[in-house]
Amino acid sequence: xxxxxxxxxxxxxxxxxxxxxxxxxxxxxxxxxxxxxxxxxxxxxxxxxxxxxxxxxxxxxxxxxxxx
Amino acid sequence: xxxxxxxxxxxxxxxxxxxxxxxxxxxxxxxxxxxxxxxxxxxxxxxxxxxxxxxxxxxxxxxxxxxxxxxxxxxxxxxxxxxxxxxxxxxxxxxxxxxxxxxxxxxxxxxxxxxxxxxxxxxxxxxxxxxxxxxxxxxxxxxxxxxxxxxxxxxxxxxxxxxxxxxxxxxxxxxxxxxxxxxxxxxxxxxxxxxxxxxxxxxxxxxxxxxxxxxxxxxxxxxxxxxxxxxxxxxxxxxxxxxxxxxxxxxxxxxxxxxxxxxxxxxxxxxx
Amino acid sequence: xxxxxxxxxxxxxxxxxxxxxxxxxxxxxxxxxxxxxxxxxxxxxxxxxxxxxxxxxxxxxxxxxxxxxxxxxxxxxxxxxxxxxxxxxxxxxxxxxxxxxxxxxxxxxxxxxxxxxxxxxxxxxxxxxxxxxxxxxxxxxxxxxxxxxxxxxxxxxxxxxxxxxxxxxxxxxxxxxxxxxxxxxxxxxxxxxxxxxxxxxxxxxxxxxxxxxxxxxxxxxxxxxxxxxxxxxxxxxxxxxxxxxxxxxxxxxxxxxxxxxxxxxxxxxxxxxxxxxxxxxxxxxxxxxxxxxxxxxxxxxxxxxxxxxxxxxxxxxxxxxxxxxxxxxxxxxxxxxxxxxxxxxxxxxxxxxxxxxxxxxxxxxxxxxxxxxxxx
Ligand code: SF4
Ligand code: SF4
Ligand code: SF4
Numbered sequence: 001x002x003x004x005x006x007x008x009x010x011x012x013x014x015x016x017x018x019x020x021x022x023x024x025x026x027x028x029x030x031x032x033x034x035x036x037x038x039x040x041x042x043x044x045x046x047x048x049x050x051x052x053x054x055x056x057x058x059x060x061x062x063x064x065x066x067x068x
Numbered sequence: 069x070x071x072x073x074x075x076x077x078x079x080x081x082x083x084x085x086x087x088x089x090x091x092x093x094x095x096x097x098x099x100x101x102x103x104x105x106x107x108x109x110x111x112x113x114x115x116x117x118x119x120x121x122x123x124x125x126x127x128x129x130x131x132x133x134x135x136x137x138x139x140x141x142x143x144x145x146x147x148x149x150x151x152x153x154x155x156x157x158x159x160x161x162x163x164x165x166x167x168x169x170x171x172x173x174x175x176x177x178x179x180x181x182x183x184x185x186x187x188x189x190x191x192x193x194x195x196x197x198x199x200x201x202x203x204x205x206x207x208x209x210x211x212x213x214x215x216x217x218x219x220x221x222x223x224x225x226x227x228x229x230x231x232x233x234x235x236x237x238x239x240x241x242x243x244x245x246x247x248x249x250x251x252x253x254x255x256x257x258x259x260x261x262x263x264x265x266x267x268x269x270x271x272x273x274x275x276x277x278x279x280x281x282x283x284x285x286x287x288x289x290x291x292x293x294x295x296x297x298x299x300x301x302x303x304x305x306x307x308x309x310x311x312x313x314x315x316x317x318x319x320x321x322x323x324x325x326x327x328x329x330x331x332x333x334x335x336x337x338x339x340x
Numbered sequence: 341x342x343x344x345x346x347x348x349x350x351x352x353x354x355x356x357x358x359x360x361x362x363x364x365x366x367x368x369x370x371x372x373x374x375x376x377x378x379x380x381x382x383x384x385x386x387x388x389x390x391x392x393x394x395x396x397x398x399x400x401x402x403x404x405x406x407x408x409x410x411x412x413x414x415x416x417x418x419x420x421x422x423x424x425x426x427x428x429x430x431x432x433x434x435x436x437x438x439x440x441x442x443x444x445x446x447x448x449x450x451x452x453x454x455x456x457x458x459x460x461x462x463x464x465x466x467x468x469x470x471x472x473x474x475x476x477x478x479x480x481x482x483x484x485x486x487x488x489x490x491x492x493x494x495x496x497x498x499x500x501x502x503x504x505x506x507x508x509x510x511x512x513x514x515x516x517x518x519x520x521x522x523x524x525x526x527x528x529x530x531x532x533x534x535x536x537x538x539x540x541x542x543x544x545x546x547x548x549x550x551x552x553x554x555x556x557x558x559x560x561x562x563x564x565x566x567x568x569x570x571x572x573x574x575x576x577x578x579x580x581x582x583x584x585x586x587x588x589x590x591x592x593x594x595x596x597x598x599x600x601x602x603x604x605x606x607x608x609x610x611x612x613x614x615x616x617x618x619x620x621x622x623x624x625x626x627x628x629x630x631x632x633x634x635x636x637x638x639x640x641x642x643x644x645x646x647x648x649x650x651x652x653x654x655x656x657x658x659x660x661x662x663x664x665x666x667x668x669x670x671x672x673x674x675x676x677x678x679x680x681x682x683x684x685x686x687x688x689x690x691x692x693x694x695x696x697x698x699x700x701x702x703x704x705x706x707x708x709x710x711x712x713x714x715x716x
Contacts, residue, residue, distance in 0.1 A: 018092030057096030154409025
């Protein structure tokens with residue numbers, strides 16, 4: 001079942017650009033975007049595994065603001 | 069697949085973020101794991117206490133909205149022993165670094181485990197003292213390069229899990245921040261265990277350990293942990309020499325010895 | 341109220357328990373053991389807890405933890421253990437944790453002579469932990485005062501949200517005297533304040549008008565944040581210079597502005613005496629006896645028996661020594677309080693030490709001889 005909460009929202013004020021979300025997303029939803037911030041390039045590929053959320057050390061990956 | 073607990077945000081002091089940890093530092097991943105475990109176990113912020121030591125991991129208390137205690141270096145478990153005695157219904161998580169728990173606090177750790185105090189110790193093991201510039205700790209692997217072992221650490225590694233298990237802890241497990249699902253499972257089990265429990269989490273310090281040992285940045289360090297942390301049984305089947313190149317992960321102990329306070333109260337009321 | 345014949349160690353323990361203490365953690369050391377053993381027997385009967393920790397560092401740490409959990413808590417130790425406790429004593433001052441530490445001074449430096457008395461840890465009590473800090477230290481000289489001042493120590497610690505020291509010594513700890521022990525209900529007991537604001541508005545380190553914070557115990561809806569780092573009113577760490585300075589000043593002023601509430605010295609002898617003896621603890625007993633003998637011999641003298649050594653009761657001493665020409669300070673060390681007295685008189689009166697530091701207590705004759713040799 002598709003969950004509209006995912007993929008997440010990335011808070012640019014909290015992200016430290018460590019690249020963990022980009023490196024370990026199993027379906028490569030993220031790419032390195034402007035200023036090295038992760039960019040959600042392929043939202044349709046997200047399988048809601050939440051690995052990016054769990055591994056983000058900076059509390060920067062959040063549920064989408066409109067949903068949260 | 070489980071969702072993220074609705075209460076997730078309630079545990080975080082959002083106004084304090086961003087935190088002071090470096091990009092890719094593992095402390096935040098473990099702290100988030102603790103928060104998620106508390107949320108999933110329905111332990112509200114005011115029924116939880118995060119007790120920390122000194123060093124980078126010691127700052128964790130600055131970012132949470134539950135009760136917070138930060139003591140002197142290494143003494144976290146001794147302080148927490150008193151807190152646990154006064155507030156038996158409080159969930160106490162002692163979040164410590166490898167130097168804090170293994171070196172200066174080693175004695176307190178042995179005795180908190182032996183007494184079986186109702187605390188969950190979570191050790192963020194990043195193989196060095198990050199705050200002071202990357203010196204080796206007892207938990208640093210032998211031959212590692214650190215700021216105080218430029219030609220390799222001469223001392224051998226200390227297995228803090230085995231020590232806690234021998235001392236009498238009710239629950240002991242070890243994993244890495246790469247293995248987040250296992251981390252969350254262990255944290256939940258440890259917090260649910262009455263008595264002393266310990267979860268050691270190998271975690272990247274890209275700023276010092278990763279750089280000194282040419283492992284690389286945080287994603288590269290997580291890949292390294294993915295390759296080098298073997299399930300306990302597999303690790304145990306290795307030769308002594310091979311073991312030096314790997315870490316183990318898994319559950320070492322799970323039992324239900326009576327915790328200190330219960331036993332003490334029972335014995336004392338029998339005396340009256 | 342009970343009439344008892346007990347030793348100093350037991351009187352301290354009873355004082356703590358009757359003041360409401362229900363938690364003791366410590367580590368075995370001479371000459372304190374009767375005190376800890378007493379607690380291990382008596383506390384559980386009252387629903388309290390005794391924990392023998394792995395060392396003195398852990399002992400004071402557990403006490404601080406229990407206090408933050410809402411219990412009145414204390415520890416007791418002696419020289420080497422007191423050294424180990426300095427680390428967490430500083431923590432208790434910084435984090436403003438009410439608790440009581442009884443140090444039964446033994447003949448010191450290093451492991452010293454474990455069974456003999458001394459008063460060599462007076463300056464350690466003042467300055468043993470690093471960093472500028474205030475401290476309250478009380479000094480009983482009789483078994484009755486062991487009880488009374490330990491009760492007061494708890495009251496002051498709860499009142500000021502601060503650790504309080506009680507300094508006895510190996511001789512007083514083992515001395516047996518008749519004492520009146522008041523029960524908890526008969527004593528005037530002070531308990532720490534509880535928050536008067538809602539959990540949402542609560543700031544643990546926001547001081548009241550007296551400069552004292554309100555620490556809600558862990559586990560309640562009022563979230564308590566405690567750290568040994570410099571912190572803001574919420575209990576989050578800070579390095580903001582203004583906040584650091586203000587906190588450090590408040591830690592001092594909350595006590596120094598209320599010095600009048602600390603136990604004042606007792607005075608024996610003639611008002612406006614020309615010769616004054618100042619002493620405390622076990623030495624005060626001999627000093628008082630010496631003063632009485634001196635007065636009988638016609639010497640115009642008096643004796644100040646300190647009850648509080650820190651903060652140093654400068655004003656009381658100045659007032660009592662109004663007419664003094666010669667002041668003698670009697671103590672079992674190389675002049676630790678003598679220096680303090682010299683500092684406040686700065687040539688206005690002659691201040692001379694009468695010291696002993698050979699493991700024995702000082703005798704009244706020794707004191708009187710010294711005075712007579714100077715006064716003639
Ligand atoms: S939830 Fe899983 S699949 Fe979706 S973006 Fe995150 S890591 Fe990728
Ligand atoms: S894991 Fe978090 S901090 Fe790291 S790049 Fe992704 S969003 Fe940013
Ligand atoms: S120095 Fe190391 S341990 Fe400290 S915050 Fe940076 S990465 Fe983390």
